[in-house]
Amino acid sequence: MKRMSWGILLLAVACGKSGGGGEKFGAPADQTQAGIIASCTTKLQAASTAEKLGGSFRVLNENKGLIEFYDIPSEDLKVELPRAKLRANQVYENLVENGFSASANLGNFPYVGGVTPQYRDSSMTSYFPYLTQIDAFDLPAGSRGAGIVIAVVDSGVHYNHPHLSPNIRTNSRDGHGPAANGRDEDGNGFSDDFAGWDFYNHDAYPVDDNGHGTHVAGLAAGTLSGVAPQAKILPVKVLGSRGNGDLGTITAGILYAIENGADVINLSLGGSGAAQIGSALDEMIGHIRLANDRNIVIVAAAGNGGTDGIGDCNDDQPIWPASIESDNMIAVASVDGSNQLTRYSNFGGRSVHVAAPGGDNTGLLSTVPGNCTTKCTNTHAIYDRMSGTSMASPVVSGLVAVVKGVNRSLAASEVRALIMENGTDVPEFDGFVRSRQVVNARKALEAAR
Ligand SMILES: [Ca+2]
Ligand SMILES: [Ca+2]
Ligand SMILES: [Ca+2]
Structure with a gap:
């Protein structure tokens, strides 16, 4: 259970609804936090759009211009970003049916490498x-x-x-x-x-x-x-x-x-x-x-x-x-x-x-x-x-x-x-x-x- 808490905690900080206008990081934790995905939109456009319309955004892929907007009605986005294709994001609770939490809360750690491979025999x-x-x-x-x-x-x-x-x-x-x-x-x-x-x-x-x-x-x-x-x-x-x-x-x-x-x-x-x-x-x-x-x-x-x-x-x-x-x-x-x-x-x-x-x-x-x-x-x-x-x-x-x-x-x-x-x-x-x-x-x- 401990394992779950850091993921949720991080998202609460990153994706909370308060303090709009800025950039957010990390995925929506549930459907209530899902936004609208826009294609063909630069990060700069996203920032100014979010500021103008009072919502927030996250960059899904900067080079490809894929942005998710939060707390902005799609009609408003359509007017502001006429070239973008807009789609509602969907969150699923269970996309894999098994798996189990790791034995300890690992947090983030770097890849170390340097292990001599042991192959099967x-x-x-x-x-x-x-x-x-x-x-x-x-x-x-x-x-x-x-x-x-x-x-x-x-x-x-x-x-x-x-x-x-x-x-x-x-x-x-x-x-x-x-x-x-x-x-x-x-x-x-x-x-x-x-x-x-x-x-x-x-x-x-x-x-x-x-x-x-x-x-x-x-x-x-x-x-x-x-x-x-x-x-x-x-x-x-x-x-x-x-x-x-x-x-x-x-x-x-x-x-x-x-x-x-x-x-x-x-x-x-x-x-x-x-x-x-x-x-x-x-x-x-x-x-x-x-x-x-x-x-x-x-x-x-x-x-x-x-x-x-x-x-x-x-x-x-x-x-x-x-x-x-x-x-x-x-x-x-x-x-x-x-x-x-x-x-x-x-x-x-x-x-x-x-x-x-x-x-x-x-x-x-x-x-x-x-x-x-x-x-x-x-x-x-x-x-x-x-x-x-x-x-x-x-x-x-x-x-x-x-x-x-x-x-x-x-x-x-x-x-x-x-x-x-x-x-x-x-x-x-x-x-x-x-x-x-x-x-x-x-x-x-x-x-x-
Ligand atoms: Ca890199
Ligand atoms: Ca991580
Ligand atoms: Ca670097």
Whole structure:
């Protein structure tokens, strides 16, 4: 419970309604704090608009001119900013369905690095059966995702975990910890973003206060548990400690990943109502298609069955982001250890592309946050089990890294097609999973060479 309080406390200071006219930092904590997102608006315009109309604003992406305004009616904004597209932001309480608070209130701490990577060996097969299930346990040297960046857009990443730390993508052009100076040396709009960015709290330390993002990162690219044990992880925190989040913050996180070197973007999050929300999602849809133009693959969880926990059909009830149609989008259902769809997994013969292990009653074993914040050693290597399409998604993100790692010339749509066509065929998936395949690393690798 302590973990939650600092997030809320910070937001109360940053996003409180009192003292309008200024710039705010950090995401809205609930729907009452949500604002209106405007495109094509400079920070200077935002400041003068907020001052004139008596509200406040936060910058979602300065270079792209994405601003969220608070306490200003949209009619007034429309008059003041005729060129901007305006959309109401939406806040969701539960965008991830599992995760747990870390064992201690970690606060912000710098990435340390300097850990000698410890890779898995044959003595560890029983810990990570999902890797054997998709033929990824013992991939040949040169086929482990080296040189590929997976953005984990989630609740943050415990980047000093000894089995994640060697794989964190760092930005040598902008400092961290003792080298942090409050300046944006590389001019990407984010000061001191050495190890990713925290869009939820607006700082350079995307520490995971939920646990979900760290688990996801470990499945994609942990040195022991990851499908791609030599790929890099770009931590992008967009969710709060309760798994809460909003469309504007998530969209800003996706854009950051696109602009800062991601080859794959993992989105183990989502909400219902894609059809109803409509234009509020336009910005996110636009950015997913922008990623496609740059050959960045998006991998998204198909969803965990909504409130009753029994899988729903995404063809009938679209969810976001998984149901967003784009050639680079891979929506992932979850199977158990016997390649059967798990009870909770959403499905869709048209809109869900592949299936991957996501854990059933026992869950997949992966990295979770511990209370070690400096140079963590193997004694701080904390693991736990979680289940969900949130876990199946990073298994596929890791596979995308493996595939792209051996053939960088593949277009995003080609990577998707290759993964869909080179798995384990499960005839019962007919009408439930578009490709009818559970992904398979060895087959996909052979096809990619
Ligand atoms: Ca920077
Ligand atoms: Ca700096
Ligand atoms: Ca932070």
